[in-house]
Amino acid sequence: MILQIAGVLDDGALAALGEALGDPALWIDGRATASGRARDAKANQQTAPTEPAKAALSLIERAILAHAVFQSAAQPEALARLMLNRYGEGMEYGAHVDAPYIGGLRTDLSFTLFLSDPASYDGGALIIDSAGAEDAIKPPAGTLALYPSSFVHRVEKVTRGARLAAVGWVKSRLRSAEHRAMAFELERIGADLAAIDAPAALRDRLQNLRNNFLRAFGD
Numbered sequence: 001m002i003l004q005i006a007g008v009l010d011d012g013a014l015a016a017l018g019e020a021l022g023d024p025a026l027w028i029d030g031r032a033t034a035s036g037r038a039r040d041a042k043a044n045q046q047t048a049p050t051e052p053a054k055a056a057l058s059l060i061e062r063a064i065l066a067h068a069v070f071q072s073a074a075q076p077e078a079l080a081r082l083m084l085n086r087y088g089e090g091m092e093y094g095a096h097v098d099a100p101y102i103g104g105l106r107t108d109l110s111f112t113l114f115l116s117d118p119a120s121y122d123g124g125a126l127i128i129d130s131a132g133a134e135d136a137i138k139p140p141a142g143t144l145a146l147y148p149s150s151f152v153h154r155v156e157k158v159t160r161g162a163r164l165a166a167v168g169w170v171k172s173r174l175r176s177a178e179h180r181a182m183a184f185e186l187e188r189i190g191a192d193l194a195a196i197d198a199p200a201a202l203r204d205r206l207q208n209l210r211n212n213f214l215r216a217f218g219d
Helices: 011-020 037-041 051-066 068-074 177-195 200-217
Strands: 003-005 027-029 045-047 076-087 092-096 109-114 126-130 133-137 144-148 152-155 158-160 163-172
Touching (some): 003 068, 011 051, 037 092, 051 068, 051 076, 051 109, 051 163, 068 076, 068 144, 068 177, 126 144
Antiparallel strands (some): 027 045, 045 076, 076 163, 092 152, 109 144, 109 163, 126 152
């Protein structure tokens, strides 16, 4: 399942991040964090471990983990890593699959949180190969794209402007993508029942089903 979650960051947060990350001195060669064949495919920049970068990552992590849709879809046990990256003109990231473990944690899901207005740069779409079909993702700033870490993906070459994003990896309480999709659907049904003010007894039954599902299949 590939999911785009809008509004993870509001306009105020995006403006603050744009200002904080505008200093060219913050950015270093991004190949340092790639391994294996991915290192050869990678041509971008990432932030050095400075105080402005740490503050930006802290703000972003809080916003992601506070978002109800992210929680429902990812069922996160932990974030394996969170990074900021930048693609300037001529930069790209070739087709690759993310590492199975990062920071000692299994990577079940990957995400990209877009920080730049798509009109401010050309190229730079996130291309995800799902069962042989490619999805091109270049959404409004503040949108998070969530997808299984097992999917082959790449970032198109940026030909104008610069593309800023936060990327990260999730260890989920539900290892199986199928189980995560089922849990997400149970959450959506619960929200729909609440929206129509369904009887409390019916909503309680659904909540019990969801809890038992997570108990049966969660790590």
